Amino acid sequence: MGEQIRSEAISQSAGSDPQKIMLGPAYFMNPVAETIVMPEPNFEEKKHLYSDKPLRFRTAPTIQDIEAVEEQIDLKDAIKSLNEPGSIRLADFKKKLGI
Amino acid sequence: MPEKEIQKDIPPPVLLSVIICERVIIDRISNQPSIIGAFETISAPAYPARHARLAFFCQLTNGRGKTKIDIKLVDVEEEDKLLFQGAVEQEFSDIRQVANLTFDISGIVFPHPGEYRFQIYAGTEFLGERRIICRKIELPSGDKSNG
Numbered sequence: 048m049g050e051q052i053r054s055e056a057i058s059q060s061a062g063s064d065p066q067k068i069m070l071g072p073a074y075f076m077n078p079v080a081e082t083i084v085m086p087e088p089n090f091e092e093k094k095h096l097y098s099d100k101p102l103r104f105r106t107a108p109t110i111q112d113i114e115a116v117e118e119q120i121d122l123k124d125a126i127k128s129l130n131e132p133g134s135i136r137l138a139d140f141k142k143k144l145g146i
Numbered sequence: 147m148p149e150k151e152i153q154k155d156i157p158p159p160v161l162l163s164v165i166i167c168e169r170v171i172i173d174r175i176s177n178q179p180s181i182i183g184a185f186e187t188i189s190a191p192a193y194p195a196r197h198a199r200l201a202f203f204c205q206l207t208n209g210r211g212k213t214k215i216d217i218k219l220v221d222v223e224e225e226d227k228l229l230f231q232g233a234v235e236q237e238f239s240d241i242r243q244v245a246n247l248t249f250d251i252s253g254i255v256f257p258h259p260g261e262y263r264f265q266i267y268a269g270t271e272f273l274g275e276r277r278i279i280c281r282k283i284e285l286p287s288g289d290k291s292n293g
Contacts, residue, residue, distance in 0.1 A: 078194045078255045079192045080191050081190070081198065082189060082197045082256075083283065085283065087186065087187055088187055088281070093279055096279050097261055100222060102263075107157065
């Protein structure tokens with residue numbers, strides 16, 4: 048076999064055929080030990096191993112989020128249009144109206 | 147609108163749950179998954195350590211059509227260096243459908259004690275992640291493994 052496969056995964060979801068995924072040796076190194084089944088330790092015993100990086104989860108945007116983004120886009124367009132030829136600045140417009 | 151742009155605008159599925167466990171048994175009659183031995187911590191007397199087998203179980207909904215689901219195992223201490231990657235194509239026939247996905251993974255080698263994360267993606271969209279902690283233990287008998 049040309050490429051040594053050291054790790055493999057089989058995935059399956061309800062209603063679909065199992066799919067076998069073969070994983071190449073990239074990033075895999077020779078192990079010096081096997082893991083051991085042990086009781087799950089208390090959090091205090093292992094908390095030094097955790098990173099401070101918070102877990103991330105994608106949240107679906109709410110209607111309010113989408114509306115806020117749309118308003119931002121509208122505002123950006125409005126500001127951009129002020130710089131176009133023929134546009135009038137708010138201060139000039141107010142002056143014209145006498146307010 | 148071109149098909150590619152339409153695809154880009156389709157929101158990715160919603161990740162309902164992620165569980166790392168020893169194995170998932172899918173009942174042949176009912177198709178129900180049973181999660182056996184959920185865990186978060188891996189123990190080994192020395193590193194790099196090989197973990198013989200684990201299962202990654204997740205549930206997704208709000209999917210549309212065929213979606214490529216990727217899972218990645220990354221080393222948090224090494225700036226999310228990729229240790230493992232697997233993919234499966236999931237067909238969602240309805241956005242209300244819940245898809246149960248199981249990845250049965252054998253032979254992962256963890257290079258050192260510390261924190262690793264399983265990350266799940268729908269195409270290029272990040273959906274969520276789950277920690278896995280590797281710790282070094284002292285064996286009283288001096289054995290290097292149970293195998």
